[in-house]
Amino acid sequence: MDSQLAHLPSRRAFLQVGASSFLGTSLVRANPEPGRKSVILVLLTGGCSQLDSFDPKPDAPAEIRGEFSTISTVLPGVRFSEHLPLLAQRMKHWALVRSMSHEHNGHLPATHRILTGTPMPVERGSDLDNVLSRRDWPCYAAGLAAARPRTDGVPSGVTLPHALIEGPLTWPGQHGGFIGPRYDPLLVTQDPNSPAFRMDSLSLAEGTSLERLGDRQSLLGSLDRGDNPARMHQHAAMRMLTSDRVAKAFRMQDEPERNRDRYGRTQFGQTLLLARRLVQAGVPMIQANMGIVQTWDTHVDNWGQLKNRLLPGLDRALAGLIDDLAAEGMLDNTLVAVLGEFGRTPRISTLPGNTVAGRDHWAAVYSALFAGSGVQGGQVIGKSDSKAAYPVTPSFTPYDVGATIYRSLGIAPDTEVIDSQNRPFFLNRGRVMSPLFGAI
Numbered sequence: 306m307d308s309q310l311a312h313l314p315s316r317r318a319f320l321q322v323g324a325s326s327f328l329g330t331s332l333v334r335a336n337p338e339p340g341r342k343s344v345i346l347v348l349l350t351g352g353c354s355q356l357d358s359f360d361p362k363p364d365a366p367a368e369i370r371g372e373f374s375t376i377s378t379v380l381p382g383v384r385f386s387e388h389l390p391l392l393a394q395r396m397k398h399w400a401l402v403r404s405m406s407h408e409h410n411g412h413l414p415a416t417h418r419i420l421t422g423t424p425m426p427v428e429r430g431s432d433l434d435n436v437l438s439r440r441d442w443p444c445y446a447a448g449l450a451a452a453r454p455r456t457d458g459v460p461s462g463v464t465l466p467h468a469l470i471e472g473p474l475t476w477p478g479q480h481g482g483f484i485g486p487r488y489d490p491l492l493v494t495q496d497p498n499s500p501a502f503r504m505d506s507l508s509l510a511e512g513t514s515l516e517r518l519g520d521r522q523s524l525l526g527s528l529d530r531g532d533n534p535a536r537m538h539q540h541a542a543m544r545m546l547t548s549d550r551v552a553k554a555f556r557m558q559d560e561p562e563r564n565r566d567r568y569g570r571t572q573f574g575q576t577l578l579l580a581r582r583l584v585q586a587g588v589p590m591i592q593a594n595m596g597i598v599q600t601w602d603t604h605v606d607n608w609g610q611l612k613n614r615l616l617p618g619l620d621r622a623l624a625g626l627i628d629d630l631a632a633e634g635m636l637d638n639t640l641v642a643v644l645g646e647f648g649r650t651p652r653i654s655t656l657p658g659n660t661v662a663g664r665d666h667w668a669a670v671y672s673a674l675f676a677g678s679g680v681q682g683g684q685v686i687g688k689s690d691s692k693a694a695y696p697v698t699p700s701f702t703p704y705d706v707g708a709t710i711y712r713s714l715g716i717a718p719d720t721e722v723i724d725s726q727n728r729p730f731f732l733n734r735g736r737v738m739s740p741l742f743g744a745i
Contacts, residue, residue, distance in 0.1 A: 342638035343584045344445070344678070344710050345591045347577070347623070348419070349645035350469060351412070351602030352671070354664050356651065356693045357611050358386050359672040360403045368653050369692050371664075372608040383685055388616035391624035392674075397683045398627050398636070400741050402673045404687025405644065406700035410666040411435065412599065413476055415646035415703075416469065420444050420478035420592070422707010422718075422733045437475040441482035443722075445710050446490035446590040448732045450481075452716050458550055462490030462590035463583055466497055466576050471598045483730075484722055490590065497557055497575035504555035554579070554586040568625035572596075573618040577626045584630075584639055589714055595619060601645055604656050607663035627676060636677040640713035642706060644673035651692040670696050673706070678713040681743045704735030712737045 354371075356362060361375045361384055375384040378393040383401070385393045392399070409415045409428075413435040417425045421442035428435065443451065446462020455461060469476035481488035495502050557565070560578065568574035573595055580591045595601070596615075603610050623643065630636040648671025649664030656663070670689045676682060688698045708718035711733055718733040 342678075342715075343589050343591070343635075344640045344642065344713050345577075345580045345584065345593060345626070346420075346445070346710065347580075347593050347641065347643040348595060349601045349619075349643065350416075350594055350596050351599040352415075352645040352647045352649060352666060353601045353615075354603060354607060354611065354649035355403070355670065355672040355689070356649065356664070357607065358389060358616065359401055359674065360689055360693050361386055362691060362693055365692055369651050371653065373612075380683060380685065386611075386616060388612055389620045391620045395624055395627055398631060398676045399682050400675045400680050400684050400686060402675065402686045402701060402738070402741075403670075403689050404696035404698050404700045405648075405671045405673050405702070405706075406696050407647070407668050407702050410647060410668050412602070412646060412666075413474065415668060416476045416598075417441060417478035418703035419644065419646050419706065420476075421482070422704050422710065422735055424704075425477060426483075435477060436473075437477045437479060439483060439485075441477045441480070442730075443482045443484045443488060443732070444478055444480060444490065444592070445707070445714070446592070447481035447484060447488035448711065448720070448722075449590055449714050449716060450488040450490075451484055451722055452720055452732075457587075459587045460491040460551065461488075461588075462592065463493060463588050464490050464592040465493035465579060465594070466572060467494050467594060467597070468492055469594060469598045474598075476598055490592070491551075493555075493579075496572050497579045498570060498572045502555075502557055502575075504552060551583070551586050551588065554582040554588075557582075564625075564629075567621075567628070569618055569621040571618045571622070574622040574625065577622040581626055581629050581635075584635060585633075590710075602666075603649065604663045604665055605659050606661040607649070607653075609661070623674075630677060638678060640678035640680065640710065641676045642673065642710065643675075644706070645671070646703075647671055648693075651694040667694075670694060670700070673701075675709075675738075675741050680741045684740075686738075686740045701738055702735060704733065705738050706735070707733045708735035709738045709741065 357371050357373050362370055363375050374387045376387050376390060376393055378385055378396045380396050407418060414425050414428050421444055423442040425435065426440055450461035464479065469479060480486065557575065557579065565578060568578040576593050580593045583591050601615060626641065630639055647666055647668035650667045653662045654665060670693060687696060687700065689695065690697050711718045718735060718737065720732045721729045722732060
């Protein structure tokens, strides 16, 4: 464990710049596909219960079915949890996949899968051994940055509204991994729903002119030659400051109050509103974390948590997002993917020492929503068994989600990168989820 932790940046280092011994990475092949622009990955951190959201089983026994009633959607015969009425009425935009599946029930390695589209290079037995490392596979924003570098002041990716960190554990797959910190996404660590939300770091300080800032940058450049990741991040920040393009997206106070209300005055709602504003600013990859690392990890009080603080806020936020993307003509060029690292157990259980029941981790089958970027809405793909325990149709993995994300970003999933030791790596080995786009 000590050798692994030696590669783990401190919380402060991760939130700022980080360091790496895996520098010198270069791209071999990208093969961009035209017509794809942005992706919003809406991460249900901790794993949402498929039975109590998008794949209810109203005819199953009570110990499987749970406490919620179901409601009709606009799709004949397709029912949702009673706490998702807005999504139920907007299913013409969404494709629902009910046969997501993989083999790992641990939060950290499962999260690495969904954030990178690839398993961890080495998986060990303890979560303490599966923390963030420069041996991780690059996240989608990092892969995109390596394949298609930008110089216009717009970052290849933004993660918001916080990093996935809990105590001593920092979830893997959140940065450039083995291709180095120069490709890390921009990390936002403020709640967009807070009245104090400001991105002052993306604005010039009072009394500082662009000319003065440029003089400082030139001086720093003359003093620091070579491949310095900290300096690369400063250059990227300089481009954002001088262009002001991304900074404007963070000025939530410029958004009409009625629009903010439609998304919901919650962290979920304002995070997805900010994601939409970042799409408008031209940011191609946005990871929107719906809560802290285990927000949807409902081992205890599954139904109380979902009813009172999770599903209604998500329902409203996603409704606002899909309405805006469709109305403003951005849906054709924006893929929205909504899922967690896994689902929840079919059978209800009560943890030792607790009296309120919940559901545990379950990766064998779970659900995901997709919209935009050529996705054919109004369809359900895949099917789980009568208990939502296993898929009964061909399944899809997080690796396939990764291939689909790269496709929507205009990057061939099998793009190769070369590390400093001249070893080739494929960004992704999944298969594009072709049924989303109408292919059989």
